[in-house]
Amino acid sequence: MRKHILITAFARASWGGLHENVLDEVRALVRFGFNVSLACAESRLAMRARLAGAHVITVDWADLDDAVVKVLGNGRYDLVHAHPFMSRELALIVSKAQDVPLVVTIHGNYLDYANSWVTEASHVVCVAEALRDNFLLKVDKADSSKVSVIPNGVADQFFERDFLSLDQKAKDGVIGIAVASRLDKDKSPLVKAVIDGIAAIKKFDADAEIVVKILGDGTDSKAVTSLIGDAGATTDFVGWRMSERVADVLEQAVLAICPGRAASQSMAIGTPVIAAGSQGLAGLQVGSRISSGWWSNFGGFPVNQDPGLDHLKVLLEDGKVYSQVQRDGRNFLHSRARQSVVDQNMASLFVSLI
Structure with a gap:
């Protein structure tokens, strides 16, 4: 039986x-x-x-x-x-x-x-x-x-897709940022990371066209849209999606800002991530930062981590660096997630x- x-x-x-x-x-x-x-x-x-x-x-x-x-x-x-x-x-x-x-x-x-x-x-x-x-x-x-x-x-299929290069993701000149999360009061560290991330990009490329695709919803959706607009980016609400449909949005993005499972999904599919959740900021997941991000469930536990936004310029301007970050993230998660x-x-x- x-x-x-x-x-x-x-x-x-x-x-x-x-x-x-x-x-x-x-x-x-x-x-x-x-x-x-x-x-x-x-x-x-x-x-x-x-x-x-x-x-x-x-x-x-x-x-x-x-x-x-x-x-x-x-x-x-x-x-x-x-x-x-x-x-x-x-x-x-x-x-x-x-x-x-x-x-x-x-x-x-x-x-x-x-x-x-x-x-x-x-x-x-x-x-x-x-x-x-x-x-x-x-x-x-x-x-x-x-x-x-x-x-x-993270679904095994996320690990099996070929990486999209930085040039392929930004071929139309648009920097797409994927945000996968609830947007409620407790997610304020994540919202701050989104605004700070936009500001960091604008710092080295004032004319950058940035589109923030949001996979989720919540009580603060309107306020977040307003904040993103004030920061110089536009918002595209995609809404809640199942994992198999999240993959396409994350894969096409140049950068992701999300906590927990969504951060792991982003790294597995080849999109560098700024990890932030309800409990705090784990920062840009590159190099040794990945292991500390993993320990905290990518912002699911209070951490005092420098956001690492100074790395964004070289990450988004050097395709070789971008490719290495893709490989590092996937390799770290392959045996774990x-x-x-x-x-x-x-x-x-x-x-x-x-």
Whole structure:
């Protein structure tokens, strides 16, 4: 009989890195032969998960008691995997009720009251080294042997495309900047990086035509558009896109400014990135900066990093330097972030716990 995995996923945004992470997990577990159930709100994620082969248990996160009844009524599970906050609350109740292993994933710079539940979890997964280090430092009851890093993955196809050269990307004289992120109040470090990046380009090329393509949306979209216009660039809102469609936009851009998964995607496909997220600025990812950016999940954990914008001039004017940065980024991520590697590591963890 196939092993039955329950995934619980609560998210406030309509789409973003968490949703991508969950959907990739669903696809991988189904491919590996698991029976997968996903508890989440009726949403774009729910629809995509059904298409990927999961059974979706639609829950109202405002009514946890009803969610528990629905999830327990779905049958017996062999393992429960919780994403954060209300997802973890539901998963903890279900894993206790059925006496099955519980895995909790930490996606960002939060602890989610971990000292109250960590001893009841079979394993804690963090998506970045900084998050693991922080978790072990601040959660007194955590057992380091039960906390590991499994990063956000990047589709293998991103690594397989031929690089577009700097000349190919800027053949019409336009410097395209891709920004892949929510645009809400907590993303102010990213917005500042966008404005500073435009200013740095204008400093050495005052007449540069810069178009900022935004893959995302949020409550601050209008304000960000205004700021970009004031900085001397134009904005093109592309909206939320699935990973497979994000690739084309990132690939065509001369430069990307984004956090976490999107930063990894940019580097894998050959677009240099200024990494910035809700927690701070990891800066232009070149040379030794890449390893520190990776440690912080490219701005997903507070870092005090010089933005490195002085490197932009030579990067955007010297095709050989640009090509070297492309190779360095892809080579660093190849053994760490390919989706096939991430999927295998997660599945192996689950099998070891069941």
